[in-house]
Amino acid sequence: MTKLWRWLIPLSAIPVLVLLAYGFRVNPRDVPSPLVGRPAAPFALQGFDGSPVSLAAHRGKVVVVNFWASWCYPACYEEAPVLERGWRGYRDRGLVVIGVDIQDTPEAGQKFIRDFGLTFPNARDPAGKVSIDYGVYGVPETFFVDRKGRIRAKHVGAVTDDVLKKHVEPLLAEPA
Amino acid sequence: MTRAGRVLGSLALAVLLLAAPVAAQQPATPISESEAYEIASQLRCVVCQNLSVADSPSEMASQMRELVRERLRAGENREQVMQYFVDRYGEWILLAPRRSGFNLLVWVLPVVAVVVGLGIVALLLRRWTRGASSPAVAAPALDPAMRERIRREVERDE
């Protein structure tokens, strides 16, 4: 009996090793947002075309809030056409896409919008307040807000047609 | 990308960043810059890997620093400012976990480790000194001068 307990020494290393092995299963960069399920923070910005851009103006619609920047290559460049397509396809069913350009210059942002021919509302967030209010880590990040104004999902990285469809369809189906 | 493309790209990038916003507002009411620094150094810079908001040279961090100042100016205290960030980014943004609940573990275990370590050493010292103490004490009587000389010799060789 007294001889056996010493084998506990090597055995004691096992929990640590298991913990480290567990580490493979998690991605340290993938931090869940505490905002999902909460009401989306209101914001009012000035759009690139000079018109006001706010969340409140689209109450009752499904809103996709997309944070981007012109220097975010390639992800933002990949998703811009996707967002434009989605906005054109779903707008009749009550969807709005709002683009928020962060950590960027007006000229570069303007050029980006022109290059991709984006027609959905787009605004600059000059002091980064909206992005911090939404707990944004980097670009691109996209929030899906339901008709009641709650954040229902957050997507990190470029949005694809499938991602957009997956998140937007059920929200559009919900009653206002 | 071609070489020309790269140069062009770098120039475009430079122009783009040259025009980066310059925060020029002066504080309306004076706030303690060291308080703002203290708070910022407790917050993790979200675009860096392991720097605090206070230390990071990134634009996101400087926007966050400005936001900290602004909230302080608006009359919030340290705890409220930190809570604002925790609500949006989760506990992850705190560089030192709060001393409550499960996180207490990370604060308490080091103390436990020291106490246990000291306990083991105390136990060992007691066991080791018990048996051996008497014969060593019964050293032959030497005159103090001699003892001093021996000690000096011994210590020089250490």
Place this chain on the structure above:
Amino acid sequence: MWGALEGSIVLWAWMLSLYTLLLILRHRENARDLYPWALSVMLGVLSFFVLVMTLPAPPFERLTPIPANGRGLNPLLEDTGMITHPVALYLGFTGFTVPFAFAMAALATGRLSDAWIATTRRWTIVAWYFLSLGLLIGGWWSYHVLGWGGYWAWDPVENAAFMPWLTGTAFLHSVMIQERRRMLKLWNVGLVVMTFALTLFGTFLTRSGVIASVHAFTQGTIGVFFLSFLALVVLLALALLAFRWDDLRGQGSLDSVISRESTFLLNNVMLVAAAFTVFFGTVFPLVSEALRGVKVSVGAPFFNQVNVPLFLALIFLMGVGPLIAWRRASVDNLKRNFLWPVLIGIVSAAVFFALGIRSTLAVLTFALTMFVAATVALDLVRATRARLRMQERLIPAVGGLLLRHNRRYGGFLVHVGILVIAVGVTGSHAWSVQTETTLKTGETATLAGYSFRFDGLRASEESNHFKVTGAFTVTNGTTRAVTLLPAKKFYPQEQSPIAYVDYRLGLVDDLYLVLGDFARDGSQATVKMQVNRLVSWIWIGGLILTLGAALAILPDRKPAR
């Protein structure tokens, strides 16, 4: 050169083979019992790295498609510090393989006498020294390149290098007890295993991307390889240790609690507790996520708070340990060695307080430092006097003393180096000031008695990047005006600009400027100004430490006891 993941594995394997070669050359003849086993262990570890090199991380694989200008080195790494830092660090990491190999050899053969300790002493100091150097150069690189104004961020990767340093330091001290008293055999083997395992853990941590860190390169199969190897090494070593348990359990006996032995035991408790703290803090995010599903961070504020008391205790022990008598310290011995240092410590605390230093931590650290410095000085003066009495001149007396007792005085010198570093760390924490302002051209900002005048911006095209430089003139009324030129570099292959800090090092004040955002017409710029206090002491301490370690490595002049 040794860029990224694959390069670092190559470097590692290369260092390890160097050590193996040296081991063969040195010990083929003089350590016949242990040599074959030790060599097998070394080769075993080496073959693991070669395996990693061939399977999951081949270093010379072709890039497809072939980039026009090569893949390009991360611009932050274009610095001499970054070339020497990994070399020193890895010489330290791999160096601990040698004591580990001999410890395993001792366990395997059952020759648990003190031969393996004697054989590996110098190896351990070499490894320890390179690890220290690696840490210091890393700090220097961080300070003068990364531009965040600090030298130590408690990043997982820094922690990974710091943990084996702590346990290695513990080992260097506890070995002395085994040499003298034939005690703590078990503990010493345990420490060596721990140190070596921690070096592997460090590599695992940085190479696997399990814990987010500035250095984490990839997530891939390589982590699995490392973890399996780590598991193999730890389980095998600990199983061997358990197997030899009875032989290792020495009959300890001590004469008194007040003795150098117990001081060293306390030192070991503190060092291992510090290592544990760093370890637990580093993996705690994983623990939290596994058990609670919540992501948390454990960073600098935590590590600073928890470790500072431990380090203060260590500094105190650093003063007591070398002078207190082995076996049993008489009241006489205590009085003789510590009366003056304690008085000096107390008086200097009062003086520091009177000078207006109000940070408790700073006063405490400086007083302890003075105490330790006084013990070292006292000992040196006494020993020199003893030599002078034997009709020697002063210089040869000191020289002879240092060389004859190179281990002792090498150790002292290392201690002094650590003290100087401690002063630098404390001072920079307590008194560094910083501010961030936006200045128009010609405007002046003041900080800590210095005035910083913004003289304007200048843009230039460099060979591989575009650079915007801000010119600042700094004066403080007494010294000559200093021009500082912090810049931002825009590399085509990098998304965001790289800050190029400019600084002026000083014995007390470092001036340190980081350029932030600027107006495109060059009329104004945001700048982060720092006056960092006593940081230079850290680098000076590093130099002293180097001298001390070199002295300690010199061959013993006296015949082995």
